[in-house]
Amino acid sequence: MLDNFINLYHGFYIAGDPFNILLMVIGILLGVIIGVLPGLGGANGVAILLPLTFSMSPTSAIILLTCIYWGALFGGAITSVLFNIPGEPWSVATTFDGHPMARSGRAGEALTAAFTSSFVGAFFAIVMITMIAPLVAQFALQFGPAEKFAVYFLAFASFVGMSKEPPSKTIVSMMIGFALAAVGLDMVTGQLRLTFGITELLNGFDFLIAVIGLFGIGEILLTMEEGLEFRGKAAKIDPKVVWKTWKTLPRYWSTSLRSCIIGCWMGITPAGATPASFMAYGIAKRVSKNGKNFGNGEIEGVVAPETAAHAAGTAAMLPMLALGVPGSPTAAVLLGGLLIWGLQPGPMLFVEQAEFVWGLIASMYLGNIVGLILVLTTVPLFASILRIPFSIIAPVILVICAIGAYTVNNNVFDVLMMMVFGVLGYLLKKTNYPLAPLVLAIVLGDSAEEAFRQALLYSGGSLGVFFSNGLVSSIMAIGLIAGLWPVISFLISKLRGSSAQPA
Amino acid sequence: MEQAHGAGGTGPKQRAVEIGTALLTLLFGLIVIYGSYLVGVGWGSDGPQAGFFPFYVGLIIVGCSLINVVSGLREDENELFAEWGQLGQVLRVLIPATIYVLLVPFLGIYLPSVILIVVFMTWLGKYGLPLSLAVGFGVPAFFYITLERWFLIPLPKGPIEAMLGL
Numbered sequence: 001m002l003d004n005f006i007n008l009y010h011g012f013y014i015a016g017d018p019f020n021i022l023l024m025v026i027g028i029l030l031g032v033i034i035g036v037l038p039g040l041g042g043a044n045g046v047a048i049l050l051p052l053t054f055s056m057s058p059t060s061a062i063i064l065l066t067c068i069y070w071g072a073l074f075g076g077a078i079t080s081v082l083f084n085i086p087g088e089p090w091s092v093a094t095t096f097d098g099h100p101m102a103r104s105g106r107a108g109e110a111l112t113a114a115f116t117s118s119f120v121g122a123f124f125a126i127v128m129i130t131m132i133a134p135l136v137a138q139f140a141l142q143f144g145p146a147e148k149f150a151v152y153f154l155a156f157a158s159f160v161g162m163s164k165e166p167p168s169k170t171i172v173s174m175m176i177g178f179a180l181a182a183v184g185l186d187m188v189t190g191q192l193r194l195t196f197g198i199t200e201l202l203n204g205f206d207f208l209i210a211v212i213g214l215f216g217i218g219e220i221l222l223t224m225e226e227g228l229e230f231r232g233k234a235a236k237i238d239p240k241v242v243w244k245t246w247k248t249l250p251r252y253w254s255t256s257l258r259s260c261i262i263g264c265w266m267g268i269t270p271a272g273a274t275p276a277s278f279m280a281y282g283i284a285k286r287v288s289k290n291g292k293n294f295g296n297g298e299i300e301g302v303v304a305p306e307t308a309a310h311a312a313g314t315a316a317m318l319p320m321l322a323l324g325v326p327g328s329p330t331a332a333v334l335l336g337g338l339l340i341w342g343l344q345p346g347p348m349l350f351v352e353q354a355e356f357v358w359g360l361i362a363s364m365y366l367g368n369i370v371g372l373i374l375v376l377t378t379v380p381l382f383a384s385i386l387r388i389p390f391s392i393i394a395p396v397i398l399v400i401c402a403i404g405a406y407t408v409n410n411n412v413f414d415v416l417m418m419m420v421f422g423v424l425g426y427l428l429k430k431t432n433y434p435l436a437p438l439v440l441a442i443v444l445g446d447s448a449e450e451a452f453r454q455a456l457l458y459s460g461g462s463l464g465v466f467f468s469n470g471l472v473s474s475i476m477a478i479g480l481i482a483g484l485w486p487v488i489s490f491l492i493s494k495l496r497g498s499s500a501q502p503a
Numbered sequence: 504m505e506q507a508h509g510a511g512g513t514g515p516k517q518r519a520v521e522i523g524t525a526l527l528t529l530l531f532g533l534i535v536i537y538g539s540y541l542v543g544v545g546w547g548s549d550g551p552q553a554g555f556f557p558f559y560v561g562l563i564i565v566g567c568s569l570i571n572v573v574s575g576l577r578e579d580e581n582e583l584f585a586e587w588g589q590l591g592q593v594l595r596v597l598i599p600a601t602i603y604v605l606l607v608p609f610l611g612i613y614l615p616s617v618i619l620i621v622v623f624m625t626w627l628g629k630y631g632l633p634l635s636l637a638v639g640f641g642v643p644a645f646f647y648i649t650l651e652r653w654f655l656i657p658l659p660k661g662p663i664e665a666m667l668g669l
Contacts, residue, residue, distance in 0.1 A: 052654050168570040172528050175564045179535045179557055186542075186553040193553045194538035217600070224596045225589045391628030395620040396642050398600050403612060403646060403658060412608040412659055419604045423597070430584065431517075431524045449556045457550040 004134055011358030014059060015366050023064040024363065028371045029378075031071015036079055036382050040397060042072035042313075043329040043439070044215040047208045048404030050337050058341040059356050063363040065337060066317075069330050070122065070367050073273075073313045074375045075382065077114040077306060082107060082383055090273035090309040093281040097294060097301030108241040110302055111379055116249060117256065117303045119372045121310035124260040125267065126364045129318045133350075133361075136322040140347035145454035146465045150475035152448040153466075155325045157483030158269040159437045166432070167486055173428065174437035180205040181445020188453060200413045207442035208408045210421050211333055214435050216401040217422020220394055222429060242376060245299075252303050255284050259304045263311025267327050268319055269482070273312040280308030314364065320345060321357060325444065329436050332443040512586035518578040525571035532564030595627060611661030616643045 014020070034045035046065050053061035076091035081098035094114060101110035143151070156174055160167050183194040184204030195201040249256075259280040266276035284304035285294040294301045316327030317334075324346035326332040338345045343353055350357055375382075405418040428435060441448075459465035467473045481488065539554030539561060546552065585593075599622060606615040617639045624635035650656045 051656060052650075055654070166571075166574065168567040168574070172525075172564055172567045172571065175560050175567070176528065176531065178560045179531070179564065182535075182557040182560065188551075189547075189549070189553045191542050191553040193542040194535065194557060196538065221593050221596060225585055225593045227589070227592055389628060391624060391630070392638060394596060395599075395623035396638070398596075398603065398619065399612075399616045399642060399646075402604060402607065402616075403650070406607075406612065406659060407650070407656055410657070415604045415607050419601060422600075426593070427520075427524055431521050433524070452556060453551045461546055461551075 004130060007134075007354060007358045008130060008362060010355070011360075011362030012366070014355060014359035015063065015363035020060055020063050020359075020363065021366070021370070023060055024067045024367045024370045025374065027064045027067025028071040028074070028367065028374050031068035031073075032075035032078070032375060032378070032382055033071075033385065034068065035072035035075020036385055037393060037397065040400070041215055041219070042069050043333055044212045044401070044404075045072060046330055046333045046337075047211040047408075048216075048400060050208060050333065050340070051404075051407040053337070054340070058338070058343055058353075059359045061337065061341060062334065062356070062360050063367070065334055066360065066363065067367045067371070069313070069334070070364075070371045071375075072330075073122070073310055074115060074118055074371055076309075077111065077118065078375075078379060078382055079386060081110045081114060081302075083386060090277050090313070091305075092274070093277040093305035093309075094302060096281065096305075097296070097298050100295065100297035101299070101302065104297055106297065108238070109245045109299065110297075112242045112245040112376065113249065113299050113302045114306045115372055115375050116246065117259075117306040118310040119368055120256055121260055121263050121307035121312075122314045122368045123365070124307075125264050125311045125314035125318075126361065126368070128264055128315065129321075129364070130361055133318050133322045133357075136318070137347040137350040140323055141351075142471075143347070145451045145458065146468065146472045147475065149448060149451040149455055150466060150472050150479065151323055151325055152444060152451065154475055154479035154482060155269070155319070155327075155444075156437065156441070157479040159434070159440075161482040161485030162266075162269070162275060163434050163437075164275070165434045169431075169433045170437055173433045173435065174441045177438040177441025178445045178448070180210070181207075181442045182449065187446060187450065203409075205417070205442060206408055206414065207336060207439060208333065209405050209414045209417050210442055211329065211439055212401050212405050213418040213421025214425035214428075214439065215329070216397065216404075217419060218425025218429055218435075220397060221422065221426040223390065224394070248299065249303070252300050255288065255300055255304050256307050258283065258287075259307035260311045263308035263313075264315040266308070267312035267315025269327070273309040273316075273328065276312035277305035277309040281305040317364070321349060321360070322347060324447070326440065329439045332440050336443055512583065512588070514586040514590065515584045516580065517582040517584045518575060518580055520584040521575035521578055522572055525568050525575050529565055529568035529572070532561045532568055535561030535564065599623060607659060609661060611659045611664055613643045613647065613658070614661060614663050 030049070031042075031045070034040045034042070046068055049065065049068060053064060056064070073090075077094055077098070080091040080094040081102050084095050084099040098110045098114060101107065140151075159174060160170050163170050179194070181204065183201055184192070185202065186193050192202065262280045262283070263273070263276045266279070267273065281301065281304050284300055285291045288294070288298075288300050290298050290300060313328060313330070316331040318327070320326040320331045320335050324335065324344075326335045335345050343349060343356065401418060402415050405414045406412060408414060425435060428438075455465050456462075459468070465472075466476050535557055539558035542554040543552035544554040544558035546555075599619060603615050603619045606618075620642060621635045621639040624630040624638060625632060646658070650658060
């Protein structure tokens with residue numbers, strides 16, 4: 001444990017470098033803009049900017065990109081509160097009480113509460129990462145191919161169990177991702193597969209293109225359909241409002257703590273920030289004294305979802321760093337970045353690239369502090385970005401997405417692919433297929449398949465290898481429970497129902 | 504929720520689109536199975552063949568797509584996917600955007616970007632030509648300076664840029 005603090009101290013030294021601090025500021029500002037604009041979000045924003053970092057050192061690059069992520073998490077709250085438009089799916093729950101507060105002239109209070117809660121949630125998650133990540137990594141060093149596959153299995157099974165979409169749709173979406181990942185050169189046998197003679201498919205589907213198309217273009221099409229016009233409330237935050245709000249916040253410590261824990265849990269298992277924020281809001285509503293007033297501008301209704309969303313968004317970094325399994329689409333893009341910079345995510349990262357890991361963790365602390373200060377001071381500026389009409393923003397975002405898609409591999413074919421993914425994203429979203437499992441499956445497909453095949457090779461083709469020792473069986477068992485959770489919870493409620501009837 | 508848009512609206516039904524999407528994923532699953540079959544789905548001399556993993560992925564897609572078709576059939580018959588007017592809005596972005604990406608391989612990224620932004624702003628946004636031209640040229644110029652000059656990342660260029668000697 002002491003080692004961690006020495007490492008962390010060293011990490012602060014790296015992250016505190018003036019150039020890296022500057023990158024944090026740039027990253028947060030870009031991130032907030034990305035979070036505020038419709039059609040640009042954490043995942044595709046980071047994907048578009050990833051090529052810009054190829055020439056930087058990996059540590060500086062990841063600091064820039066993670067700060068964009070933090071900024072996007074902060075930015076989502078601005079549109080929710082002021083415009084009743086969630087900039088990101090995880091800030092939907094923030095609109096419930098945040099926007100009523102803004103309408104009754106308490107926008108400054110709502111935003112201060114939102115940003116501060118975000119900060120608290122993120123900070124809690126970072127402390128947890130500092131404590132637990134090295135332990136998890138050390139534990140994971142003993143993993144063989146079977147255990148690795150079991151962890152992937154657990155990650156994907158929890159999607160099936162936890163998402164609110166029908167399980168069969170989640171599975172289809174996930175498997176499409178795996179199939180797309182399999183296209184191209186097979187790394188084990190060196191054979192070409194699923195290309196059907198199309199030369200453009202030799203290298204397979206790049207997940208960055210998929211992310212830009214699915215989340216970027218798809219989102220623009222959705223926004224267009226809803227025909228939104230931004231009609232927002234003005235916001236002014238001055239130190240007096242901030243101070244006044246801060247004085248009231250400690251009253252909600254129990255809501256805060258509960259939301260932190262929900263968020264961390266949902267972030268580590270890849271359920272993600274969106275369900276975490278809804279769950280935290282729902283529980284706070286049920287538990288709070290003022291529960292009846294939720295939805296009419298209750299500050300606690302802002303604190304709960306924001307804390308949970310940020311805790312989840314940050315906690316998603318833990319499995320990415322320690323196990324190589326990202327907990328959210330944005331974390332998946334960051335993981336893709338690590339691979340491009342030549343770093344192998346997973347437990348060995350803590351051993352071989354200690355400087356990188358601890359620099360990153362230290363930058364999370366600093367980045368969130370920088371972020372809180374920046375967003376509190378610059379809200380009016382970002383609110384004014386939202387007043388730019390959509391008919392100007394939409395073509396500009398299209399151009400940005402196209403440039404982003406091109407720069408990934410310097411290939412114009414990718415720009416066309418991006419458009420195809422965009423239409424697909426619109427269709428899937430409208431028919432309630434979750435997109436996050438698809439993206440995660442494209443990113444992890446090759447590694448999951450490799451682990452699966454190596455494990456089978458070792459056992460001579462018997463599936464028993466996934467239940468061959470205590471460790472792998474327990475991970476698989478948790479995975480099975482997570483995946484079959486809809487069935488299990490249905491059975492439990494049925495049992496309860498039938499036992500309640502005779503009584 | 505759809506009622507909020509006005510009860511009189513017509514458009515494709517959610518049910519039809521759900522079933523269509525499920526059939527589409529079903530087709531995709533079959534293609535994956537066929538493609539895996541081509542490279543071998545069994546057990547080779549050196550372990551699982553290249554098509555081994557995608558074959559089962561394809562099977563699962565087919566299976567779950569069938570479930571989705573059935574659950575699609577049970578959807579409410581009257582629920583709308585979107586009104587025609589809304590779909591028209593979507594097409595008004597989709598068509599210019601598609602033309603845009605089709606032009607990029609031939610004309611590079613700059614000229615199509617200018618055209619896209621100007622067309623979009625004058626046609627959909629009803630802005631005057633001066634402002635549209637300013638934004639239309641300003642945005643690509645911004646990316647030229649930041650990406651090509653600062654970050655040294657080349658973007659695709661076409662005959663027009665070659666003529667200008669950029």
